[in-house]
Amino acid sequence: MPDASSDLRSPLTRRERLLVLTLAALAPLLVCVVICYYAAERNVRREAAIAANIIVSEVSAIVEVARSATFTVVPRADYPCEKLFPELTVTAATAPYVRSIIIIAGDVVTCSSARGKESIPLATLVPDIRRTPGGEWMALVGTTPVVPERQALIVGEPAAGGRTVAAVIDGRYLLDLMHAAAPLDMYRQVELRFAASPPLNGAELTTPLDERSLLVNTRKVLASGAFELRIYGLRERWREALVELILRNMPWAIALSALLVWLVWRLQNSRASRREQLLRGIRANEFHVEYQPLYGVSSGHCDGVEALLRWVRPGIGEVRPGEFIAAAEDEHVIVPLTQHLLKLIARDFATMNVPPGFHLSINLSPEHLSSEKLTDDVYALQEAVGKNRPQIIVEITERTLIKNTEQAQCNLEALRDRGVKVAIDDFGTGYCSLTYLERFPFDFLKIDRGFVLTIEPGTTRAVVLDAIIDLALSLDAQLVGEGVETMAQFDYLCARGVAFVQGHLYARAMTADAFAQWYRTLGSQPFPGATVTSAQ
Ligand code: G
Ligand code: G
Ligand code: MN
Numbered sequence: 001m002p003d004a005s006s007d008l009r010s011p012l013t014r015r016e017r018l019l020v021l022t023l024a025a026l027a028p029l030l031v032c033v034v035i036c037y038y039a040a041e042r043n044v045r046r047e048a049a050i051a052a053n054i055i056v057s058e059v060s061a062i063v064e065v066a067r068s069a070t071f072t073v074v075p076r077a078d079y080p081c082e083k084l085f086p087e088l089t090v091t092a093a094t095a096p097y098v099r100s101i102i103i104i105a106g107d108v109v110t111c112s113s114a115r116g117k118e119s120i121p122l123a124t125l126v127p128d129i130r131r132t133p134g135g136e137w138m139a140l141v142g143t144t145p146v147v148p149e150r151q152a153l154i155v156g157e158p159a160a161g162g163r164t165v166a167a168v169i170d171g172r173y174l175l176d177l178m179h180a181a182a183p184l185d186m187y188r189q190v191e192l193r194f195a196a197s198p199p200l201n202g203a204e205l206t207t208p209l210d211e212r213s214l215l216v217n218t219r220k221v222l223a224s225g226a227f228e229l230r231i232y233g234l235r236e237r238w239r240e241a242l243v244e245l246i247l248r249n250m251p252w253a254i255a256l257s258a259l260l261v262w263l264v265w266r267l268q269n270s271r272a273s274r275r276e277q278l279l280r281g282i283r284a285n286e287f288h289v290e291y292q293p294l295y296g297v298s299s300g301h302c303d304g305v306e307a308l309l310r311w312v313r314p315g316i317g318e319v320r321p322g323e324f325i326a327a328a329e330d331e332h333v334i335v336p337l338t339q340h341l342l343k344l345i346a347r348d349f350a351t352m353n354v355p356p357g358f359h360l361s362i363n364l365s366p367e368h369l370s371s372e373k374l375t376d377d378v379y380a381l382q383e384a385v386g387k388n389r390p391q392i393i394v395e396i397t398e399r400t401l402i403k404n405t406e407q408a409q410c411n412l413e414a415l416r417d418r419g420v421k422v423a424i425d426d427f428g429t430g431y432c433s434l435t436y437l438e439r440f441p442f443d444f445l446k447i448d449r450g451f452v453l454t455i456e457p458g459t460t461r462a463v464v465l466d467a468i469i470d471l472a473l474s475l476d477a478q479l480v481g482e483g484v485e486t487m488a489q490f491d492y493l494c495a496r497g498v499a500f501v502q503g504h505l506y507a508r509a510m511t512a513d514a515f516a517q518w519y520r521t522l523g524s525q526p527f528p529g530a531t532v533t534s535a536q
Contacts, residue, residue: 017268024264025257032253033246040242048215048231051182056220056229058177059192062097063138063155063222066167069095070157077103078161081111081118088113097169099152100144104164114146126154130195130225134158138225140197144168151175151200155224175202182231188213189232195225275331278324282340287311289344290509293518294359294480295501295527297494302523304359304391306502308509309341325365334365339377346384348512354519356389359500361423366400369408378415393444395423398430401440416441423480428468437475445472447498449483457488469496490527 069091076084084103092101092113102118103111109120122129125144131137135158144152151171159165174192182190184203191201209232216231281287289307296303311319328334341362349360362381368374382392394415400408401424412422423444424437428451451465472479481493484503493501506527510518 020268021261021264024260028253028256028260029250032249036242036245036249040238040245043241043245044233044238045215048182048187048233051187052216052218052229052231054181055178055190055192056218058181059174059227059229060220060222062169062173062177063153063224063227065096066098066153066155066169067136067157067224069098069167070101070155070159070165073101073103073165074157074159077159077163077165081116084111085113085116092167095167097173098167099170100146100168102154102166102168103159104156104166105162110163112146118145120145128196129156131156132223132225134223135164136224138194138222138227140171140192140194140200142198153194153200157224171200174200178202186234186237187215187231188234189230191228191230191232193228193230195227199230274327275333278328278331278333278337281311281313282337284314286313287337287340287344288511289341289348290511291348291515292502292509293507293515293523294361295506297499297501300526302507302519303500304361304393305515306361306363306395306509307341307345308363309337329365329367332367335368335371335373338362338364338368339373342377342381342384346381349385349388349390352388352512352516352519354388354390358388358390359393360385360390361393361395363395363425364400366396366403366408369394369396369400369411370403370405371411372407374411375414378420379418382418382420391419391421393421393423395425395446397425398427398436401436402430412441424477426482427472428464434471437471442477444480444500445475445477446480446482446502447493449503452481452483452485452489452493452503455486455489455492457486459488459492462492466496469498473497 072091073084073087076087081103088101088103088111092098095101099114101113102109104122107122109118109122109125112118126139126141129137129139137156139154139156141152141154143149147170153169153171153174154166155169156164156166178190178192178200179202184190189201189203189205189209191199193199213232213235214230215233216229219226219228288310290310291305291307293302294304294306295301309321309325311321311324313319325334328337345360345362364374368377378392378394385392394412416422421443422441423446424440424442425446426448427445429448445468447465447468451462451468454462454465469479478499479493479497480500480502481489481498482502484490484493484501484505486505489503490501490505507518507522
């Protein structure tokens with residue numbers, strides 16, 4: 001038989017394990033960077049929005065203050081300039097932010113608080129005026145006759161005699177407050193736009209503005225018209241915010257990454273060690289086989305055994321078969337484990353004295369049934385126990401039938417050709433459709449303990465159990481009753497044509513030596529309680 005360890009298919013190769021560990025290490029770091037990326041963007045926009053709020057409300061306040069300054073002059077705007085001049089001078093000098101006050105008649109500036117009587121065509125000062133329905137307007141100008149080097153904002157208010165009183169605000173006030181709230185070392189550009197005028201802005205740009213760097217674009221409507229504020233961001237600022245966020249959050253991400261690596265590593269190791277433990281158990285010969293006798297109803301004595309694998313770990317004790325069989329299936333060591341079982345059986349049978357045709361049942365897992373190795377494994381057993389010529393029976397569960405593959409079907413046909421028989425184990429507990437049963441070649445049907453348990457003293461009819469029995473008989477299969485613990489169960493099954501009985505009532509599973517001894521004495525004797533003979 002092949003060496004058990006040669007059959008090991010690791011669920012993950014070394015490279016895959018390393019890859020999973022690397023992913024576990026990198027995932028939190030990557031997620032951290034991505035989150036910081038968006039958080040930095042959001043922070044920068046939020047900062048800009050706060051600055052924008054301040055600028056908009058301050059600019060609005062300045063415009064309102066300037067407009068109010070015109071109100072005292074509005075009712076007398078049609079007075080001659082000489083008469084109005086002192087009042088204009090005082091108003092301009094005392095009103096906050098206002099540089100000068102001018103009177104416009106038609107399209108000519110006729111009077112100013114700075115120089116008195118004027119005659120300047122309005123178009124040279126403000127080329128394009130957009131008025132509100134009420135006649136108010138605002139315009140940014142690049143230059144004025146008195147202060148040609150600085151921009152100014154002019155706020156016009158309709159006045160007596162079809163004139164306009166306009167307050168001139170120095171652009172410097174606006175620029176200063178814009179840059180106080182949104183400094184140019186943090187933003188690429190801050191712009192105020194009034195109607196059709198060219199914008200008021202601080203930074204001298206050598207390259208054009210990229211629309212993607214626009215952080216804020218807001219519009220405010222005042223009594224004198226509307227204005228817009230635009231703030232453009234600096235890439236450096238965004239990068240700074242990103243670096244700051246990453247530096248602040250990276251320690252957590254690194255801690256998380258370390259934790260994740262540790263968890264994954266432990267998981268990998270514990271899985272690996274489950275395999276290792278099973279394999280070590282095989283190598284250290286910690287497994288043994290117990291044999292549960294099978295009572296033949298028509299022969300009236302023990303007609304066979306079911307081989308059950310047992311694992312007693314030094315210092316730990318017995319591991320429940322359900323547990324280690326499931327682990328071996330999960331870890332793909334069930335094939336080498338069963339191969340080991342077959343070797344143990346061969347060894348036990350070398351000294352066993354049983355008649356030809358004595359039933360030797362072994363349990364097979366789905367993976368083994370679908371494996372190309374199965375037939376050789378079973379042939380090897382057949383050969384090893386050849387001197388006794390027992391009847392080998394492979395027990396497969398309904399679960400195996402459902403996963404039935406072509407290979408499994410081939411295997412079973414090949415085994416049956418060589419005289420091996422097939423039993424369906426734990427029948428009735430799976431979800432096996434009856435069509436599987438029809439297609440599947442089998443010789444024995446083992447009634448699950450659960451159905452046998454429904455028989456109580458005095459039971460005359462157990463509906464599901466009776467149906468199973470009828471089904472098996474009509475399919476020409478022999479029945480084995482499992483887990484029989486009471487005389488009532490025994491009698492009921494025997495009366496209904498069940499051919500074999502297995503259970504604690506008759507005998508428990510025993511080690512090879514105990515079984516050999518039991519078989520010599522009790523095995524050939526009729527079961528003492530058996531009063532009912534087979535109906536067959
Ligand atoms: O008798 P016991 O409690 O050991 O049985 C528990 C379960 O383990 C049963 O379903 C039995 O079929 C299964 N089992 C015992 N030995 C083997 C074995 O060698 N191979 C497989 N596949 N199952 C086994
Ligand atoms: O392979 P299968 O699932 O048939 O395994 C048989 C299982 O049933 C084994 O765990 C065996 O120890 C157990 N068993 C056998 N006879 C009895 C019985 O009479 N009562 C109980 N409770 N378990 C039994
Ligand atoms: Mn079984």
